[in-house]
Amino acid sequence: MNREQRLLLIERLVRQNAVTTQEELLMLMEGAGMKCTQATLSRDLRQMGISRGFDGRGGYRYLLPERREEPDEPVPGxxxxxxxxxxxxxxxxxxxxxxxxxxxxxxxxxxxxxxxxxxxxxxxxxxxxxxxxxxxxxxxxxxxxxxxx
Amino acid sequence: MNREQRLLLIERLVRQNAVTTQEELLMLMEGAGMKCTQATLSRDLRQMGISRGFDGRGGYRYLLPERREEPDEPVPGxxxxxxxxxxxxxxxxxxxxxxxxxxxxxxxxxxxxxxxxxxxxxxxxxxxxxxxxxxxxxxxxxxxxxxxx
DNA sequence: ATGCAAAATGAATAAATATACAATATGAAT
DNA sequence: ATTCATATTGTATATTTATTCATTTTGCAT
CATH class of the missing domain: 3.30.1360.40 (Gyrase A; domain 2)
Incomplete structure (x- = not known):
């Protein structure tokens, strides 16, 4: 419900899933019982420095700030x-x-x-x-x- | 002009300027005598792994893929x-x-x-x-x- | 509690970026 | 040279993301 928890959830979801769009992340959040609008999510992501980058295989993916370079798991499996x-x-x-x-x-x-x-x-x-x-x-x-x- | 030169120019421009949008980068390219459309630029950026991130102060900025930061060279040259x-x-x-x-x-x-x-x-x-x-x-x-x- | 300022949020919309499709160019093989 | 495949590109459009504006909530000092 509160902002702090939402930010933590977002970080966890981005870390654990290969999120490609904000819409997709919104779905995940809703699945976790936390919902907000795309506008809020956009602001949250900026605040946390989570940006949309590349997964190294032609796809997009939201990446946490530290390691926004290398694909962490997106190799054949x-x-x-x-x-x-x-x-x-x-x-x-x-x-x-x-x-x-x-x-x-x-x-x-x-x-x-x-x-x-x-x-x-x-x-x-x-x-x-x-x-x-x-x-x-x-x-x-x-x-x-x-x-x- | 050819693609290779365009990619090299893009890399240089992104490295040397705080580019915030693709449109802005297109202007810079045109200033350098190399032009293409936003669609092509979008594809180029993806291929090179250059993505839009944050500049650390609330703004957006295109960033080169991170390379490993290195301690200084023990014996330069x-x-x-x-x-x-x-x-x-x-x-x-x-x-x-x-x-x-x-x-x-x-x-x-x-x-x-x-x-x-x-x-x-x-x-x-x-x-x-x-x-x-x-x-x-x-x-x-x-x-x-x-x-x- | 009340009032006030700042922060947070959503709805609507603007801005920015990605992609489908068609056309053209490039290259390899015959 | 001719054919075929693949790559590159632009136009138009779809998708995605950021921001504006109004509203609500929160924190804090009365």
Whole structure:
């Protein structure tokens, strides 16, 4: 009912859900028994510094102030694995991990022995995955889902 | 004009000005002799991860994707000497260093947060630098000059 | 309690941003 | 060169978000 509780709820909802619009957040709030109008929500978000950014995969997402850069979970599904972001470039897949995690993740990929994946090179927090020629991006992403799913 | 130049201009303008709306950015672009529509700009911004956030004092502002903040360089300039050779191969730049130096050099490149560079992978004495799709070799080399020059 | 000022809110609307669609350009393969 | 696929872009529009204005609530000093 009061403002303080509403702000706390908003923060929690934004942290736990991939909220893409204020309308969507309003629904969640209503589901939690707290409702207000979009106007109020807009003001609340500004006050808390919660802004609409990108989820790293072409979508929008509201982000908390501190870490308004990196996708925290929006990778194929496996946040349990240390993959924080993926980007296709030059026909290869760049996989980002927290510092130090790349070798472990790369080893897991290598050991899967998938035909679609020619090989990987791991740095400290980045893995370069080189697909076999003629293999589609989608096929590789399917592989990863299999390996980590 | 071409897309690559437009993206680079956008990044520069957003970095150097406190842009609050896309319309405003369009004006700046036109002033720089590069024009497009708001629709195209919206798409460009999404692609580059440049989103509208807050300036910390109640106002709005477009912000570049955050890069990791770095403590100061222990030995400035040392990395430049650590590059012993560079070769383009398969659309990527292979950078050779003395054994053990690759990670330090790669970190410096990463921290520059340049749009042109999608990412790097460092082994022990070799770095694989992957340009973002559509960025020319020359543009990447300019980047490196900026970073190390 | 009463009155007053400041804060909070909603309804309506303005402002800003994203997208559907159609057209054009670019590139790869034949 | 021709075809086909894909990418890029603008126009028009839809969607989303911010703000204005009026009203209500809250806190505080009488």
């Amino acid at each position: 496996r946040e349990t694995e240390a993959i924080t972001a993926m980007t296709w470039a030059k026909g290869m897949l760049l996989i980002k991990t927290p510092p130090g995690f790349a070798p472990a993740v790369a080893i897991k990929i290598d050991r899967a022995g998938r035909y679609e994946i020619a090989g990987t090179v791991a740095g400290d927090d980045t893995i370069l995955l080189i697909p076999r020629d003629g293999v589609s991006n989608e096929a590789v992403e399917e592989c990863l889902k299999t390996i980590f799913g | 040392r990395e430049t000497e650590a590059i012993t050779a560079m070769t383009w191969a398969k659309g990527m730049l292979l950078i050779k260093t003395p054994p053990g130096f690759a990670p330090a050099v790669a970190i410096k490149i990463d921290r520059a947060g340049r749009y042109e560079i999608a990412g790097t992978v460092a082994g022990d004495d070799t770095i694989l630098l992957i340009p973002r799709d559509g960025v020319s070799n020359e543009a990447v080399e300019e980047c490196l000059k900026t970073i190390f020059g």
